Amino acid sequence: MTRVAIVGAGPGGLVAARYLRSEGLTPVVFDKSPLCGGQWTGLSGSSGVWPSMRTNTSRVLTQFSDLPHRPDVALYPSADQIRAYLLRYRQDFLPGLPMHTDATVHEIEAVPGGWAVRHDRGEEVFEKVVIATGRFQHPEVPDVPGLKTFSGRMGIAHSSAYRGTRRHRNGHFLVAGCAISALEVASELCMSGARRVVVCYRRQRYVLPKLKAGVPTDHLLFTREQAEAEDALPRGEFGARLKALVLASGGSPEQYGLPRPADDIFEAGLTLSQHYLPLVAEGRIQVRPWIDRIEGTEVRFRDGRAECFDGIYFGTGFALHLPFLAPSVRATLNLGPQRIDLFRHTFHPQLPGLAFMGLWDQSGPYFPPLELQARWIAYTWSGAIAPPTADEMEEGLAACRARGDAPPKTRMNLVALDFARAAGVEPDPKRWPGLARALWSGPLAPVSFRLEGRDALPDAAARFAAEVPELVEH
Structure with a gap:
């Protein structure tokens, strides 16, 4: 029996274990957390999920194919509902799975016969290893002049450390960033009793609501039709098509009193939030340009205005962080804060027996492509389908390298269909x-x-x- 170490017990690690086991391999899971579920455990220090959080992906696209959600689960499930779902998935499909929780992996290195996995409880050699630690583990806070001088009573934190509103009532807060986490934290602060909420960012993105006439917008945006159009049309023509869909769903930011974004939606960027634009239109959230400098409790913005704040949250993204990979492995992968050189986000020809799950940066739901990636890995390693050829992998790596140190986000539908085709399961x-x-x-x-x-x-x-x-x- 081929033993496979899986590092990470979140959705990616669990679905990888399920398909590896069904293909006759023997998975063993390691996770530094005391619980399985990854981000969805909600544990401080290892999760960016707060108690009142709702998914920004719809119920249909936040599940695996073997296990539908229960009928009472909301259209946009709560954090508790996703946590319970993942526990049920483990119980139903992975009974008796060897799982080492509270077990930090310190190093993974190639050795004769496979890969040495060195962890809190010793060292084991596995024929194969899957890295499923997730894309959102290492928060990034930009270098802002005077940041260390900030003396507001609530301090500075990344949005991943946000844990709800009880202690924030009547406070004066700045949220920096225009990605999903920033706009969601700002909206919740505003609707839950903060005295004043200000958001600042470098450029205005287009903002897509979660629903259009009752239909989840991820049902409209991440389709096979949109993927085929993106492949077939010139970039500008597809961008205009995407922008038209966004504007039809929620309008343009300047209609709500925000700056006008760049005409090119790819230049401007796109984020998701159901409540942010209406809250700005109602004057309940104020918007400023990026921070110029910080002095004590005062934040001065690039337009010359200044305000004092009790606390600052940075919703400014995450860096890839895989410190447990041996230096030679990191060098082979050209690993950087935003880059990792892999064929189809999964394999590297110089690292046989090593696979990576869910480390790409994308817009849209992760559950569907994670399951498809897990199936592709499992079918390849079991011999059910042919592995990619050396030429295919080299060609894919060349395209990956060409994207440079800060590759653009991809979209969920492109990634999902790519994995489905690799696994031979795309329906006709x-x-x-x-x-x-x-x-x-x-x-x-x-x-x-x-x-x-x-x-x-x-x-x-x-x-x-x-x-x-x-x-x-x-």
């Missing part, structure tokens, strides 16, 4: 006439990738139809 809409419209312009639900190929499910068509009834043709 022509074979499913009643579902053709749903497969083309509907959400890339995980169960839709159980219609064909290895691990096809007899009830997949009925389950997919139930998830998108408005797109099913009878």
